[in-house]
Structure formats: C-alpha cells, structure tokens
Amino acid sequence: MKTAIVGTGLIGGSLALALKKTGFASNIIGVDKNPDNLQKAMSLGIIDSQATLPEACQMADLIVLAIPVDAIYYILVEVLDKIHERTIVVDMGSTKSKICQLVKDHPKRQNFVASHPIAGTENAGPEAALVNLFQGKKAIICEEQRSSKPALELAISMYKTLEMNIEIMEPEIHDLHIAYVSHLSHISAFSLGLTALDMAVKEKDMFKMAGGGFSSTVRLAKSSPEMWGPIFEQNNENISAALGEYIDHLIAFKKAIDEGNTTRTKELMEKAAIIRSKI
C-alpha cells in the first residue's frame, strides 16, 4: 500500500517507523511544508521519498494527516477534493468536532476517518520519533458511521498494527473528555513553568531544589506551541470550562491554606486521592 504521511514530526515520524517495522507499509512518502523536517526524516530513514501535497493526493492509497489541527482544518477539504475515488484519508488531530463538522457534507466524506491516537511526548520533530510511541495506547475514532467500510477497516487495521486499543465515540464527547484529561494538564504545566520561571528571575538557584515531583508536573510545558495553540483554539469552550473549574479548585485550596484550615486541606486531598483508582 502506498502510504503518504503529511507531517514528519514526532507523530508522523513515529507512525512511519512503526508502519515500516511491522510491514504495514513498505514505503513511506513524506509530505512536510518544512524542508528541514523532510531532510531530517529522509536522513533518519523515517520516510523513503518526499512529495508535495498535490502529488501525494495523486500517488497514495492512504494519506495520514499528522499535523497541527489548524493545518488539518486548512488542508482537509483540498485533500478530499484531490484524491482518487478509493484513496483513504485518516487524521490524527487532538480535536475532533470542528474537523468533523468541516467535512460532514463533503462528497468524499466516506473516504475520511476522523481519529486521534492518544500518544505523544513533550518533544517535537522527526528526531523525536519513537517506533513504539503508540504501543498499548488508545486510538479514538469518531463518526465511524460517516466513513465507508473499507476506510474504517483500513484505519482500524492500521491502529491494530500499532498495537493500539480502539475506542469509538462521538466527536463532541471526545473533545469534552480530552479537555479534562489532556488539554487541561498541558495548561497546568505551562502555567507552572511560567510561575516558577518568574520567581527564578529573583531566585537564581531555585531550580537546584527541583526534584521528580516538579519535573513530572511541568514536563508538558516543553510541548510544541505550534501544535498546542490550535488545539486550544479549536477546543476553546471545553477547555475554558475545565480551566475555570480548575481555577475554582485552586482558589478553594488557597483559601483553606490562608485560613490555616488544615482539616479542610486534608479533606480536599483525601477527595483528590480517589484519582488513585482511575489512573
């Protein structure tokens, strides 16, 4: 199967490595608007050839979009317009409602599978690609009834090849849930980073004391702004609600601390500890 991957960074690069290793694709065509990424992906053996997006639309049987969600939104209609009748397109974006809404009446909607493999690291670019990035993780497919049977089967087969666990859900549910269990975590990390960096301007040695707890909570602050800006934009309502609730919990915590109410801080912590059974 001729497979084109649009976006040869962390996600696209990891996909290419895994699809080649498993034999799902013998040959990967890389598409990237960033020529540096393409060159790195070629020299790392992640992709086998490169093409422009219109060329890939002509050549490939499967086109996977592994680019920021604003870029998916920007090119998806053009891609569906240009592909052959049997070409299948799968996106890997971290938001689903706006993307599904965009193409819901497109004549080639059935050629498209809206999906989100929940995998990543805080690093970016082809050199961050990991062959086992997807292994054992969840892959979400949305609006499966709008994809043709062959398109859906191919996407499922690809994710099973990656050893992912597939869940089917509606895009609105996906976007609501992911706001709370991923998008909010990123904003909490970015804001922790900002808070600590502000204080470190005065307190130069402060990071000497940072241990595993700090690293763990702030790690995601290293994530790519190019990827995350558009996610926050496309999922703004859910994220804003989650963030508002998060701020309310922090204000309640601060109030208990300011009042010296340790009974209350302990109650809040006991309640939060129920998360033990969930993750």
Add this chain to the structure above:
Amino acid sequence: MKTAIVGTGLIGGSLALALKKTGFASNIIGVDKNPDNLQKAMSLGIIDSQATLPEACQMADLIVLAIPVDAIYYILVEVLDKIHERTIVVDMGSTKSKICQLVKDHPKRQNFVASHPIAGTENAGPEAALVNLFQGKKAIICEEQRSSKPALELAISMYKTLEMNIEIMEPEIHDLHIAYVSHLSHISAFSLGLTALDMAVKEKDMFKMAGGGFSSTVRLAKSSPEMWGPIFEQNNENISAALGEYIDHLIAFKKAIDEGNTTRTKELMEKAAIIRSKI
C-alpha cells in the same frame, strides 16, 4: 552506631534500607506511633527492633525524624530534652523555618541538624520503601552554623552514604524555593484530580482517554494528606504567594483562550518552554 528512625514509612523505611545496605548502620531501631507500620517494617526487615520515643532517646547515638512536619514540631523539643549529651538528631522535614525557629535557643540546638532530603514518591507506608530512593538526589541542610561539628559531620556523612548531593542554605530560602518547585506542584496535582473527578461523575468513561500526560501531571495527587496538610500549614505564606501567582497565570491563559487569541497562547507557551533549560 545505634540508629533510631522515628517514622517507618516511605522516607524512614527507605532510609533504613539504604543505611543497612551500605553498612552505615548495622542495626536500626524503629519508632512509630502506628503499631501497624512498626509490625510491617519489622516483617519486611526494614527495622531490627522497635522502641518507644523515650527509649530511643536513651539508646540511640543518632535519631532521624522521618515523620510529618507537624509531628517533628510537636516532638523535637522533647527529643532534645531527653537525649544524652552526644546524641545527634537529624530531621527530614519538607519545611525548615518553623522547625529551626522552634529550637533556636534550645540548650541542645547544637545536637540537631535541620535537613531535607528532596526525595519521595506518591506512595506511603513501609511497603513503599525503596533502597535507592535518595540516590543522586539533593539533601538540603539549614543553619549549619548552629549544629556542632560532630553533628554536622555525621549528617553529611549519612547523606553522602546515601549518594546524595548536599546543599547548605538558610531555612527561609529553602522554604521559599521549595514552595515553587515542590509544594505548588502538589497543589496543582490535587486540584487537577479534583477537577477531573468532578466531571467524571457525569462522564463515567472519561478516564478511558487519560494518557501519559494526565498521569504525569496528576500523579502527586496520590500523595499522603497526613504528610502534606502540615507542610501547607507550616509554609503557608510562601505557598499562598506561589499559588496566587499560579492562579494569575491560569487566568491569563483562560482569557487568551476565551478571546481566541492564539498568538497570545503561543507567546505564553514559548515563554514557559524556557523551563526546558532548567530541569
């Protein structure tokens, strides 16, 4: 050297395992107000014998306090009152100002070394003890000039045996820095847990989508309320300031998202990413 460890949970248990493994102490006397912990610590081979606190004060050459900071505050004067002239006491609490203030004029202040090994996990109890918990981490010693030379040398020797990197600093600086690089991280995690759990009441399947990012940011929410409540109480001013600044950053992030200002969210993320060079 006869070594008593007061508190046989994660920290005290890990210390006991490491001191025995390295031969620093051949025999560990365990002290714990919780008889279950003592029994578990005995049966796991973490401690060799058990004693009451007054007994330990009579028997030991070195007494290490590995208990919550309110308990340290509560027993430290009594311990210094009861020990022999040459007995050395080291505390491992995560706050230092209040504890140092409490004993600054005690006639046996020189027998005491105020310290904080920056190591831990989100788990608690003797069964969570890890022999290499401290390895490669930082140990902070405060007000070193108030400890006698033999006391300071013994504490440093103990931390070096654990392969820790020792830093000397004033208690006020310790408490300020640790608020930003540890205590705040814990509150961010507890509040993330509370936010997600609230939504999960309505959205039962939500945690299906939780991946590595969520786990990483929320892991500390599993930490012991018994340990953390008193830390928040003793370091309340620094934590309240840090938490206030964190909330301000989150509000700024929310405003940018609500306004659809992706240029601004990207700016905030670019700035936060400087944390890359700090951890």
